[in-house]
Amino acid sequence: MKDPLLNRPCGGRFGDIVQSIGATPLVELKRLSPKPGVRIWAKLENRNPTGSIKDRVARALIEDGEEKGAIGPGMTILEPTSGNTGIALAMICQRKGYNLRVVMPESVTAERTQLLKMYGAEIIYSEGNKGSNGAVEMALDLAEKDPSIYMPYQYGNPANPLAHYNGTGPEILEELDEVSAFVAGLGTGGTLMGVGRRLKEEMPDCKIVAAEPMQGEPVQGLRSLEDGFIPPIIDISLLDRKIFVSNRDAVIWTRKLLDEEGLFAGVSSGAIARVAVRIADEMDEGNVVFIVCDDGWRYLSSGIYTRPVDEIESLESTLWW
Amino acid sequence: MASVRIPPVLRPSVGGEREVEAAGSNIGEVLQSLVTSYPATKDQIFGADGALNRYVNVYLNDEDVRVLDGLETSVGDGDHVVILPAMAGGS
Numbered sequence: 001m002k003d004p005l006l007n008r009p010c011g012g013r014f015g016d017i018v019q020s021i022g023a024t025p026l027v028e029l030k031r032l033s034p035k036p037g038v039r040i041w042a043k044l045e046n047r048n049p050t051g052s053i054k055d056r057v058a059r060a061l062i063e064d065g066e067e068k069g070a071i072g073p074g075m076t077i078l079e080p081t082s083g084n085t086g087i088a089l090a091m092i093c094q095r096k097g098y099n100l101r102v103v104m105p106e107s108v109t110a111e112r113t114q115l116l117k118m119y120g121a122e123i124i125y126s127e128g129n130k131g132s133n134g135a136v137e138m139a140l141d142l143a144e145k146d147p148s149i150y151m152p153y154q155y156g157n158p159a160n161p162l163a164h165y166n167g168t169g170p171e172i173l174e175e176l177d178e179v180s181a182f183v184a185g186l187g188t189g190g191t192l193m194g195v196g197r198r199l200k201e202e203m204p205d206c207k208i209v210a211a212e213p214m215q216g217e218p219v220q221g222l223r224s225l226e227d228g229f230i231p232p233i234i235d236i237s238l239l240d241r242k243i244f245v246s247n248r249d250a251v252i253w254t255r256k257l258l259d260e261e262g263l264f265a266g267v268s269s270g271a272i273a274r275v276a277v278r279i280a281d282e283m284d285e286g287n288v289v290f291i292v293c294d295d296g297w298r299y300l301s302s303g304i305y306t307r308p309v310d311e312i313e314s315l316e317s318t319l320w321w
Numbered sequence: 322m323a324s325v326r327i328p329p330v331l332r333p334s335v336g337g338e339r340e341v342e343a344a345g346s347n348i349g350e351v352l353q354s355l356v357t358s359y360p361a362t363k364d365q366i367f368g369a370d371g372a373l374n375r376y377v378n379v380y381l382n383d384e385d386v387r388v389l390d391g392l393e394t395s396v397g398d399g400d401h402v403v404i405l406p407a408m409a410g411g412s
Contacts, residue, residue, distance in 0.1 A: 131408055212385075215408050222330045225365050228376030228407035242385035244405070 018092055021048055021055040022167045026175045026289070031260045032277055037285035040276055042292045043172065046265060050084075050091045050115070052294035053168070057190055058088035060163035061152035062096070070150050073097050078149045080104075080139035082132050082187075082319050083112035084294055085154055090119030101149075103139040105131055107319040111298035131215055131319055132187075133222065133229045155188050155231040164194025172199065172289055179206045180286030183276040185268045185293060185321060186212040186242065189234035196238045207240040211275040213268070214244040216316030241279070245271035247315050251304045258296070258305065266294040267304065268321035293321070323351050323396050326403040334361035343402070348379060349392030351402055366404070376407040 014020040024047045029040045045053035061079075065071035076099040079089060086102035093100040100121045104112070107128030116123055124142075126134040136155060143151040154160045168191065172179065182199055184191040196208035222228065236242070245253075247267075254270025257263040265273075269292040276290035296305060299320075303312055322342045327335050335341055336359075343358070345351035352373075356363045368374050379386050380403040386394040396402065 133408055210388075213408075214383075214403075214405065217329050222406050222408075225330060225374060225376045225406050227330075230375065230407050236387055239388050242388040244380060244383050244385075244403075 016095070017049050018059060018095060021059050023171065024048065026172065027263075029257075029261045029263070029273075032256075032273065032280075034277060034281045035284075038280045038283050039287050040280055041176070041287060041289045042261075042263065042269075042273075043168070043289060044292050045168075046269075046292055046295035048088075050088050050119075051297065052084040052088060052266075053191065053291060054084040054088040054294075055091075056163040056167050057154055057160050057188075058085060058092050060159040061154060061157060062089070062092050062098075064157065064159035065150055065152055071098060075099070076101060076149050078103065078139060078143055078151050079154065080126075080132070080135035081154070082135065082321070083108050083116070083298070086121060086123075087112065087115045087119060089152075090116055090121040094120045103135045103142070105135050105319050107131070107317060109299055109318065110301050115298065128317070128319070130222070130227075133227060136229055137227075154190065155229075156233060158233065160188055160190035161194035161197070161233055164191050165198045166194075168291075169195040169198030173202055176287050176289070178287055179203055179289055180283055181207040181209055181276075181279045181288045183209040183211060183272055183279060183288065183290040185272050185291065186210040186234075187268075187321065189231045191291060193233055193235060193238060200238070207279070208238055209275060209279055210239050210242040211268075211272045212242060212244050213250070213271065213321050214246045216247055216318070243275050243278070245274055247318075247320060248309055249274055250320060251309045251312065251315065254296070254299075254304060255309075257292075263292065264296040264305075265292045266296055266299055266321070268293045271321070322398065323400045323402050325351065325355055326401065328405050330406055331362060331365060331404065334365065335359045345396060347390075347392065347396055348381065348386050348394045348402065351396055352379070352392070378405045378407055379403070380405065 048055035080103045106125040126138045250271035253274040343354040
């Protein structure tokens, strides 16, 4: 006799690919759990149409722009991105007939450039040694000079965290009665702010933990500290912990996800998993949920899955996440 | 004594060193000790009101002190303090 299905059968039926964004699975990673009673769950955002969590954000940014009347057919959209948001926006813009220009640091992996071109985006490169700060600075400057351009500005647009407050967060709540800790990457801050706010509303004791990239020195090309940048949507008081992860550790843990759990994920996911396991280690029992942001395909050319970490020449000069 | 990692943007102010030693029982004291040894860092690390410059992130080992006890965060012997500029994470 067949066992009854324990979760939703099939992935659902949708009118087009944009509508199929979200509703991603939550997968338990038993081998990474440091002790019985502490369960680690990966939310597989790589299962979105363009392969990253940014599909949610891109859809929300575009719909927000359309609702405001700022975006219409034939318009040009410009956005600073290290790749994933650009790729997600490119897919949606291609479907909707909008022109897209992305400003991206030249220090990203080759696959991101390929994907952007495949989806029809125009790329403007910012200086690699300034990381994402440089891309933001250049995009803000370009948008200011040309009023026909609309910049959704994921770093400051509330539609970004709202996508997670309304989507990612409720999906987690639907599957788990208890979440002791939620761990995500700190990029724009959207996931942490949106999911964090939603989880804390239902479970005030849930710890919201940020894993952040410790950018390699070659991409810290700031003239002064005043060149620093803090995304406007980040409210640090919502965070319970904020822990940086070196590129080396991120790569090691990305391999660990693959080798121990069969999960082929990107570098930020390895970093987040490392922090999730550390948090799990401090607990006696409960659920720890962490985000797998994207899949490993767009990092293949870097060699991180096949070569020892100490042989990765571009380890510190690449903008991994 | 704690060791303090200096980011590239601040190294000219500490004679080019990547890592320096500083004494103190909490982050505030460690940073003051740094400023005393290297006065050129003062206006970069602290604002006019004596609070941490908003574009400076300070980590005790690998945890941002702003999410711990701020400048009151205790520092023990052998702890590693890391100063990093505020950089937008990837997206």
